[in-house]
Amino acid sequence: MIPYASAAAAEAALGRSMTWAEAAWFRYSARTPDYLLYCHNIAILFVVYTVAPLPLALLELRAPPKLTSPYKLQPRVRLSPAAFLRCYKDTARVLLLTVGALQLVSYPAVKMVGIRTGLPLPSLGETAAQLLVYFLVEDYLGYWIHRLLHTGWGYDKIHHVHHEYAAPIGFAAPYAHWAEVIVLGFPAFAGPAIVPCHMTTFWLWFVIRHIEAIDTHSGFNFPFNPTKLIPFYGGSEYHDYHHYVGRRSQSNFASVFTFCDYIYGTDKGYRYHKASLAKLKDGNGASDAFDTSKQD
Ligand SMILES: [Zn+2]
Ligand SMILES: [Zn+2]
Numbered sequence: 001m002i003p004y005a006s007a008a009a010a011e012a013a014l015g016r017s018m019t020w021a022e023a024a025w026f027r028y029s030a031r032t033p034d035y036l037l038y039c040h041n042i043a044i045l046f047v048v049y050t051v052a053p054l055p056l057a058l059l060e061l062r063a064p065p066k067l068t069s070p071y072k073l074q075p076r077v078r079l080s081p082a083a084f085l086r087c088y089k090d091t092a093r094v095l096l097l098t099v100g101a102l103q104l105v106s107y108p109a110v111k112m113v114g115i116r117t118g119l120p121l122p123s124l125g126e127t128a129a130q131l132l133v134y135f136l137v138e139d140y141l142g143y144w145i146h147r148l149l150h151t152g153w154g155y156d157k158i159h160h161v162h163h164e165y166a167a168p169i170g171f172a173a174p175y176a177h178w179a180e181v182i183v184l185g186f187p188a189f190a191g192p193a194i195v196p197c198h199m200t201t202f203w204l205w206f207v208i209r210h211i212e213a214i215d216t217h218s219g220f221n222f223p224f225n226p227t228k229l230i231p232f233y234g235g236s237e238y239h240d241y242h243h244y245v246g247r248r249s250q251s252n253f254a255s256v257f258t259f260c261d262y263i264y265g266t267d268k269g270y271r272y273h274k275a276s277l278a279k280l281k282d283g284n285g286a287s288d289a290f291d292t293s294k295q296d
Contacts, residue, residue: 001037002030002118010119022121025200034117035107037199041206042103048207049095050088052214053170057084060169060219071220073240077167084171091175098181109189114196122198134191134205135256141187143260146253149180155247165217168243173210173217212256217243232257241270 004010010026011018018026029037059068061081069075079087122130149159162176174181188209192202215227216239227233234257242252251269254260261267 048210074167087171098178113193117199130197133195137191138187139256142255168217170214170218173213232259
């Protein structure tokens, strides 16, 4: 809710004219309580979760396998439409019950850390810098939580649910035990808590983070994926390997970048496997990205 009676009052307080984006934000949010603006997050999450994985899901389900197989990381694994739908329904239910419930009670924390809804809107540079910090913080904290979840108790009681998909699909990105969904909410919220932002940046952060997770769980590795231009970005092949190895995996714990695994030595299994695969391809033309014998 913006504390000005009119656009003229807002511009007087800013000391300049509003940009078109600020005028649009003023029109949209001036009479909407901040709590309701915050609750947009759950609706946005559902739209992103429903729409973003759809193109590749349709490609996998409708396109001839010979067309998609060269880009599939595990082309021998193909799920049925019913399996896709079951994944969507199971994940949506957990998201609604956990993220939805969290959303209802976490507003005081959002206010306390200083997520603002007023004017001016942040500049593009400020938004980009904040998103970079959020990615770095989330990647680091998420790395350690994920590593803890691969201890015996953590895996048996919680994390095994996320690993039910040994060959992941986009819809399985947030598929996890409810406790894991809640616990992994903290690394995602830590960045905005350390460097508070505007509500629009807060929404954008969760949108980009979810799209990134859907990308890394897509099961496809396209050579023209623009994320390949991002330095130290893990991507789908990197995380697919973690799912492929499954329970015994002690490699590729980071959710976004590769440097935590490099620094702490938890990418050795992956690098060894890639080297083995390269030799094998030279020898007999293996088609799976991970079709040497399972090892980590
Ligand atoms: Zn894992
Ligand atoms: Zn995963």
